[in-house]
Amino acid sequence: MQHYFAPEVETASREELTKLQDQRLVETVRRVYRDVPYYRKKMDAAGVSPDDIHGTADLHLLPFLSKEDLRSQYPDGLLARPVSDCVRIHSTSGTTGRRVVAYYTQNDVDMWEECCARALAAAGATKEDVVQVCYGYGLFTGGAGLHGGSHKLGSLTLPMSSGNTDRQIQFMTDLGATVLCCTPSYAAYLAETICERGLRDQIRLKAGIFGAEAWTEEMRREIEEKLGIRAYDIYGLTEISGPGVAYECSEQNGMHINEDNFIAEIIDPVTGEVLPDGEKGELVFTSITKEAFPLIRYRTKDICILNREKCACGRTFVRMTKPLGRSDDMLIVKGVNVFPSQIETVLLNNGYPANYQIIVTREKHTDNIEVQVEMTSEMFSDSLKEVTAREKALVADLKAMLGIKCDVRLVAPKSIERSEGKAKRVIDKRGLYKG
Amino acid sequence: MTVKQISVFLENRPGMLAEFTKVLEKANIDLRALSLAENEDFGIVRVIVDDAYATIQTLKENGYICSMTPVLAVEIPDKPGALVKMLTILGDGGVNLEYTYAFLAKKPGSAFMILRVADAKAAADILLQAGIRPICQDEMEELFK
Numbered sequence: 292m293q294h295y296f297a298p299e300v301e302t303a304s305r306e307e308l309t310k311l312q313d314q315r316l317v318e319t320v321r322r323v324y325r326d327v328p329y330y331r332k333k334m335d336a337a338g339v340s341p342d343d344i345h346g347t348a349d350l351h352l353l354p355f356l357s358k359e360d361l362r363s364q365y366p367d368g369l370l371a372r373p374v375s376d377c378v379r380i381h382s383t384s385g386t387t388g389r390r391v392v393a394y395y396t397q398n399d400v401d402m403w404e405e406c407c408a409r410a411l412a413a414a415g416a417t418k419e420d421v422v423q424v425c426y427g428y429g430l431f432t433g434g435a436g437l438h439g440g441s442h443k444l445g446s447l448t449l450p451m452s453s454g455n456t457d458r459q460i461q462f463m464t465d466l467g468a469t470v471l472c473c474t475p476s477y478a479a480y481l482a483e484t485i486c487e488r489g490l491r492d493q494i495r496l497k498a499g500i501f502g503a504e505a506w507t508e509e510m511r512r513e514i515e516e517k518l519g520i521r522a523y524d525i526y527g528l529t530e531i532s533g534p535g536v537a538y539e540c541s542e543q544n545g546m547h548i549n550e551d552n553f554i555a556e557i558i559d560p561v562t563g564e565v566l567p568d569g570e571k572g573e574l575v576f577t578s579i580t581k582e583a584f585p586l587i588r589y590r591t592k593d594i595c596i597l598n599r600e601k602c603a604c605g606r607t608f609v610r611m612t613k614p615l616g617r618s619d620d621m622l623i624v625k626g627v628n629v630f631p632s633q634i635e636t637v638l639l640n641n642g643y644p645a646n647y648q649i650i651v652t653r654e655k656h657t658d659n660i661e662v663q664v665e666m667t668s669e670m671f672s673d674s675l676k677e678v679t680a681r682e683k684a685l686v687a688d689l690k691a692m693l694g695i696k697c698d699v700r701l702v703a704p705k706s707i708e709r710s711e712g713k714a715k716r717v718i719d720k721r722g723l724y725k726g
Numbered sequence: 727m728t729v730k731q732i733s734v735f736l737e738n739r740p741g742m743l744a745e746f747t748k749v750l751e752k753a754n755i756d757l758r759a760l761s762l763a764e765n766e767d768f769g770i771v772r773v774i775v776d777d778a779y780a781t782i783q784t785l786k787e788n789g790y791i792c793s794m795t796p797v798l799a800v801e802i803p804d805k806p807g808a809l810v811k812m813l814t815i816l817g818d819g820g821v822n823l824e825y826t827y828a829f830l831a832k833k834p835g836s837a838f839m840i841l842r843v844a845d846a847k848a849a850a851d852i853l854l855q856a857g858i859r860p861i862c863q864d865e866m867e868e869l870f871k
Contacts, residue, residue: 398800582747666768666791673733673795674824674844675763675770703737705789 293541293605296412296444297405300551301374301606305599308550313346315579316554320344321515323585324712326371329364330587347554349549350577351565355558355588358391361530366392372583376408380429383529383628393529394583400439402580406527406535407440407550413540413547413604414498414523416470417447421495422467425477426503427453432533433503438474440535453477456484464493471499474626475506475522477513479656482517496520501533502527504626505614505723510656511543524613530589531576537611542603543612552580556588558598560618568597573618574611612721617664624651625658627695631716634697637688641681642670648707654720661698662689665707727850728796729841730778735791736769746790747769753784758827758870759840769824773828774799774840776867799861801833801844812839812858818834819852831869838869 295301303311323330324341334340337354344352361369368375370423377394397582400693416422422441426433434452441448452607453473459481462468471478478501496518502525515521526546527534536553537546548555557572558565567570578585593614602610622629635645645663651658666686672678682699689697736742743762750757758772775781780792785792801807816823824842831838838861843849849859861869 481846654861668791668793671733671735671791673731673770673772673793675765676824678768678770679765702768703735703789703790706737 292418294374294412294415295606296409298380301547301608304598305607309347309370312554312579315551316347316350316577317344317581318694319577319585323371327369329360329368338374348590350554350556353588353591355563355575356586356725357590358530358592361391364543365390367394368452369586370394370583371585373398377583380430381432381435381529381533391530393532395532396582399532399581399583402552403436404439405542406532406538406552407436407441409442409549410500410523410525410535410538411437411440411470413444413523413538413606414470414500415541416441416444416446416498420444420469421444421449421452421467422446422472422682423449423459423463423466425451425453425459425471425473426534432527432529433472433474436527436533436535439471441472456481460485460488462586463496464490467495469495469497471496471518471520473499473501474503474506475501475510476625476653476656476658478514478518478522481509482514483651483655484656486517491517491519494518498523500525501536504623505721507723515594526611526614527574528591529577530584530586532581537575540602540604540606542700544602545598545612547602547606547608547610550608555597555611557595558590560590560592560594562633568599568609570706572613574614580638582689592621594618600717620717622649622651622719623658624660625695628694629660629693629695633692634689637685637692638662638664641685641688643667643685644687646704646707647716649717651717651719651721658721659698660695661700662701663702663707665704666701667704727798727862728846729774729799729840729861729863729866731771731774731795731797731842732781733771733772733793733795734785735741736771738764738769739839742769743771744814749784749788749790750781752777755784758831758866758868759827759838760824761827761840763825772827772840774866776870778863783825789839790836792858793840795832796846798843798846798853800839800853800858801836801861802839802858804830804835806867808837811841813854814850815856815858816841816843816852819849821849821852833869834870 305669321341333354339352367650378397379395395446424437428434497524511522523533523539526537533677537548555576556575560573574593594610594616598610643664648663650661686699756776762774763770826841829838
């Protein structure tokens with residue numbers, strides 16, 4: 292049986308949805324032009340006026356917004372409402388000034404929580420369910436989003452936050468959790484631990500919603516098998532609201548985008564040209580209901596494909612594939628965004644050369660990142676103590692920059708493979724982006 | 727009053743030390759002493775050779791990262807207690823050893839210690855006061871004739 296949280300929108304006809312999007316887009320563009328100097332400046336520079344925008348068909352006229360725009364306007368340059376109207380902020384995982392702060396009014400929080408409630412309902416959850424949320428709570432949107440969604444649905448919510456596996460399993464068995472929300476790698480870890488301890492017959496889980504990092508179909512099958520559940524994907528970005536921008540249904544074949552709140556486009560990441568449905572390109576979002584922090588044509592850097600074919604679940608919302616890659620060189624390791632340029636900065640600051648390679652692996656569902664860096668005469672010494680101390684300082688600085696622990700491996704000069712004179716920077720052995 | 731030690735960076739992988747010694751063999755370099763310190767991912771091999779400058783040049787030509795460090799070489803009688811005596815002198819003099827290793831030469835009844843200290847001159851003075859004279863580079867070669 293299909294569960295919908297908001298059937299009238301989730302199954303609305305394409306005409307109804309387009310009409311709603313047209314109207315909301317026109318209002319949003321008017322509002323940001325009037326209230327946000329940064330948007331006004333960008334639109335003026337592009338020679339577009341709010342009067343040119345009559346609906347989604349005119350969306351392509353508007354300039355893109357990038358993460359750099361958001362960073363340059365930190366913390367509140369893009370705020371479209373007075374701070375007094377806002378009730379909360381969340382923030383991206385970025386470090387060293389790469390942080391983006393997103394503001395929410397109460398309506399924004401309600402909209403976001405409803406998106407998460409729709410995701411939970413699509414996974415089969417109802418008010419009878421016990422939802423265990425083990426995403427992190429705090430600045431990260433994972434915990435707050437699913438927590439709010441579970442409340443909206445009327446389910447009993449277990450606000451576990453991340454970590455403390457013994458306590459997670461104890462509550463899961465003692466309180467009879469039926470829906471698990473966490474990162475796929477943590478779900479896999481929990482599944483393994485539960486099986487190892489022979490507790491499989493003591494859990495009552497039926498579904499899981501796993502997002503915030505890339506995962507494969509093999510991983511899905513493994514988690515489903517070990518826990519005896521159905522595992523669903525969920526997509527979101529803090530900038531846009533948080534998890535729940537798109538969610539998987541019982542078909543497990545793409546994630547439905549909450550189109551009454553977000554307009555999705557696929558563009559050519561190089562030319563910026565809008566691509567037709569079915570073509571692979573960069574996903575761009577325009578939020579049309581957000582009050583405090585509306586984003587117009589925000590480039591996610593995620594490479595996806597959109598699919599507007601009718602879904603057997605009855606939802607009419609367009610579906611997006613899992614991200615198939617990134618249009619920049621960003622890596623997501625242990626749920627944290629990592630840019631090779633950040634690693635390069637740390638290496639240079641520590642006196643190491645820019646001859647390095649980043650190797651990402653996944654063992655037992657846990658990501659591991661190793662930075663291999665070539666030794667130089669300047670960094671070498673006959674004293675093992677000295678070289679090791681420098682290596683340790685590098686590890687500490689990388690941790691401070693990235694927020695996660697990196698292994699460092701000092702290698703012989705010229706040992707890092709180069710192509711056309713340049714070393715291949717990233718070797719991702721996790722095989723996550725196979726599509 | 728010191729001898730020249732060459733330290734070389736090697737990755738901690740099978741065959742690395744063999745490759746390194748092959749480079750020395752090709753340049754006809756004779757090893758007098760060798761010591762290795764390692765952690766999980768790399769090692770530092772320290773050698774005393776017959777021709778330090780030729781070695782440095784060969785290693786650099788072959789892409790190795792290396793450095794030259796003055797170290798103390800001390801002759802001690804090859805009998806129980808000799809090392810204790812020398813180390814006690816240094817310890818009493820407040821000298822901290824970064825690392826040390828031993829080698830033998832063609833001199834019956836004698837053993838030799840390489841000592842790496844922060845201040846080679848200060849350590850040499852302490853040894854001299856106790857009647858122990860560190861070997862200098864030229865003397866080193868005599869030991870192998």
